[in-house]
Amino acid sequence: MGNYAIETVGLNFNFGNQVIVKDLSLQVPKGSIYGFLGPNGAGKTTTIKILLNLLKSPSDQVFIFGKEINSNRIATLKRIGALVEQPAIYGHLTGKENLINRCILLGIKKTKADEMLSLVGLAEAANKKANKYSLGMKQRLGIAQALISDPELLLLDEPTNGLDPNGIIEVRNLMIDLATKHQKTILVSSHLLAEIERTATHVGIINKGQLLFQGTINELHLLSKPMLEIEVDKIESASSFLTKSGYEIAAKTDRVITVPFTSAQKSGELNTLLIQNGFTVSSLYQQRKDLENLFLDITKTN
Amino acid sequence: MRALYISLVSEFYKSRKTLAFWAAILLPVIVCGLITFGFYSGSEKILARHYPPMMLWGNYIGAALGVMGLLVMPFYVIFMAFSVNNIEHKNDTWKMLFAQPLNKFSIYAAKYLYAVFLILICLFLFATLTYGFGYLLQVLVPEYNFNQYNPSSILINSYTKLFLSSFGILSLQFILSLLWGDFLKPMGIGFVGTIMGIITANVGWKYAYLNPYSLPTLALRITKVSKNTDPLEFPIFTQEIWTSLIYAIILFIIGYFIVTKKSIK
Numbered sequence: 001m002g003n004y005a006i007e008t009v010g011l012n013f014n015f016g017n018q019v020i021v022k023d024l025s026l027q028v029p030k031g032s033i034y035g036f037l038g039p040n041g042a043g044k045t046t047t048i049k050i051l052l053n054l055l056k057s058p059s060d061q062v063f064i065f066g067k068e069i070n071s072n073r074i075a076t077l078k079r080i081g082a083l084v085e086q087p088a089i090y091g092h093l094t095g096k097e098n099l100i101n102r103c104i105l106l107g108i109k110k111t112k113a114d115e116m117l118s119l120v121g122l123a124e125a126a127n128k129k130a131n132k133y134s135l136g137m138k139q140r141l142g143i144a145q146a147l148i149s150d151p152e153l154l155l156l157d158e159p160t161n162g163l164d165p166n167g168i169i170e171v172r173n174l175m176i177d178l179a180t181k182h183q184k185t186i187l188v189s190s191h192l193l194a195e196i197e198r199t200a201t202h203v204g205i206i207n208k209g210q211l212l213f214q215g216t217i218n219e220l221h222l223l224s225k226p227m228l229e230i231e232v233d234k235i236e237s238a239s240s241f242l243t244k245s246g247y248e249i250a251a252k253t254d255r256v257i258t259v260p261f262t263s264a265q266k267s268g269e270l271n272t273l274l275i276q277n278g279f280t281v282s283s284l285y286q287q288r289k290d291l292e293n294l295f296l297d298i299t300k301t302n
Numbered sequence: 303m304r305a306l307y308i309s310l311v312s313e314f315y316k317s318r319k320t321l322a323f324w325a326a327i328l329l330p331v332i333v334c335g336l337i338t339f340g341f342y343s344g345s346e347k348i349l350a351r352h353y354p355p356m357m358l359w360g361n362y363i364g365a366a367l368g369v370m371g372l373l374v375m376p377f378y379v380i381f382m383a384f385s386v387n388n389i390e391h392k393n394d395t396w397k398m399l400f401a402q403p404l405n406k407f408s409i410y411a412a413k414y415l416y417a418v419f420l421i422l423i424c425l426f427l428f429a430t431l432t433y434g435f436g437y438l439l440q441v442l443v444p445e446y447n448f449n450q451y452n453p454s455s456i457l458i459n460s461y462t463k464l465f466l467s468s469f470g471i472l473s474l475q476f477i478l479s480l481l482w483g484d485f486l487k488p489m490g491i492g493f494v495g496t497i498m499g500i501i502t503a504n505v506g507w508k509y510a511y512l513n514p515y516s517l518p519t520l521a522l523r524i525t526k527v528s529k530n531t532d533p534l535e536f537p538i539f540t541q542e543i544w545t546s547l548i549y550a551i552i553l554f555i556i557g558y559f560i561v562t563k564k565s566i567k
Contacts, residue, residue, distance in 0.1 A: 052401045077403040088398030090316055090389065097315075104312045105402050107304075145398070 005185035035196030038206035081151035087142025091131030116144035135162030226261040309412030322385035330427035355451035371522040380492035383475035391483030467521035470514030473553035
């Protein structure tokens with residue numbers, strides 16, 4: 001438990017009769033960027049709200065830095081910065097005033113506000129009313145609010161929502177910076193895998209409230225290891241022939257045999273072997289599932 | 303205590319540019335200004351009645367108190383209870399507020415106290431402006447005899463009563479505004495309550511004091527009656543003030559439980 005910034009143990013959460021989160025066991029290592037992935041309505045935001053104690057979890061199911069959240073609410077919240085759904089911004093106050101208000105609530109120096117505005121590139125719009133901000137600017141202000149207390153753990157719910165490509169890259173770099181240089185732990189949710197793939201060190205995939213995959217980004221990549229698809233006649237005997245010759249059959253349809261891809265040379269050898277033994281190979285190609293498809297597959301089967 | 307103080311400072315910081323805050327200052331300035339202007343421009347008519355100093359003050363103070371106590375006060379309180387909560391509903395900031403490392407009681411109590419503070423400021427200004435403008439009238443119209451009677455006790459007593467009698471309405475409306483983000487529901491209930499309050503208070507129904515909305519009217523009516531006898535001796539803590547305070551305490555506690563159970567969906 002000591003190595004996790006966030007750990008949930010068989011977390012369950014319902015709204016009335018509706019099950020929102022089911023037996024969720026998140027393990028977010030300290031110092032990681034944890035991509036929390038899932039389609040819309042999968043339970044990501046609810047989970048983040050539980051981690052902030054905005055929604056009350058059953059006792060002994062949620063631990064932040066090893067401490068049970070319900071009995072350590074204030075101490076835990078001191079170590080967390082969060083951006084949940086739409087950024088919580090007072091429209092009648094300027095961007096800077098919004099940050100100063102946050103400084104007041106956190107009991108920190110008001111000069112932090114300017115620092116944060118520069119960090120998220122809002123220094124020029126500091127004195128503009130926040131309701132005149134564009135969606136992207138609001139999102140940046142939300143990120144500034146989450147960062148202002150210099151928290152050890154950041155919970156960012158779809159932080160690149162509404163940002164243009166430049167803004168997305170900036171947020172991405174900021175996250176990498178925070179994790180590598182400042183040893184922050186970041187849990188970032190998204191419904192786009194491509195979004196997470198470039199920054200995350202760890203990934204959790206959730207759908208309909210259940211965790212379908214959890215591991216490092218490399219472990220996720222391993223799931224999508226390349227395959228060799230062989231279209232061949234006499235499929236049954238070809239299949240048993242390959243097994244006998246020591247090949248591992250990953251999948252077989254009535255037309256195609258799939259084996260793990262190792263190298264181009266090995267593929268050629270396999271082709272020769274089949275032909276020499278009287279099989280007709282009509283096609284032989286390397287197939288790699290990209291992560292996006294993998295993600296779709298993982299969430300679809302649930 | 304620190305969390306409560308921080309939350310209070312933040313409430314002030316957030317609202318200082320809103321109508322809710324300025325209403326607390328503008329309302330007494332406008333009402334007292336208009337009454338003073340009336341006493342200034344219509345001074346001949348008033349002087350012709352040859353009021354003794356105490357009666358002159360009574361009429362002058364009564365003009366502001368009458369407007370305030372009967373109609374404006376309940377609606378002002380309803381508006382204050384609405385606006386301190388609405389600032390969070392409107393900006394969808396409840397989630398941010400409750401994700402801060404502050405205990406929920408401080409956040410809730412600070413909002414409540416801030417609403418109380420706004421009402422206090424408003425009524426304090428009413429009392430001081432009435433006092434100050436009275437002496438200003440004396441300077442502008444030297445024939446008046448405002449300077450021959452010191453109205454401070456009667457002003458303090460009546461505005462303290464008005465202030466305390468508003469707690470019942472405030473606590474009730476505070477809960478309604480906490481629960482509902484829209485303007486119409488708490489305002490509609492408050493409007494019906496206020497009308498009922500005025501009617502029940504004025505027809506002298508025995509149990510009128512049980513309706514929190516009738517308490518300012520009841521509190522002031524006793525003031526008015528007593529004023530003709532000995533204005534300095536009317537008690538502040540009468541039945542309606544106690545009722546108001548009891549309502550306030552009970553509803554404040556209920557409101558806190560609503561806050562702790564409030565799910566931020």
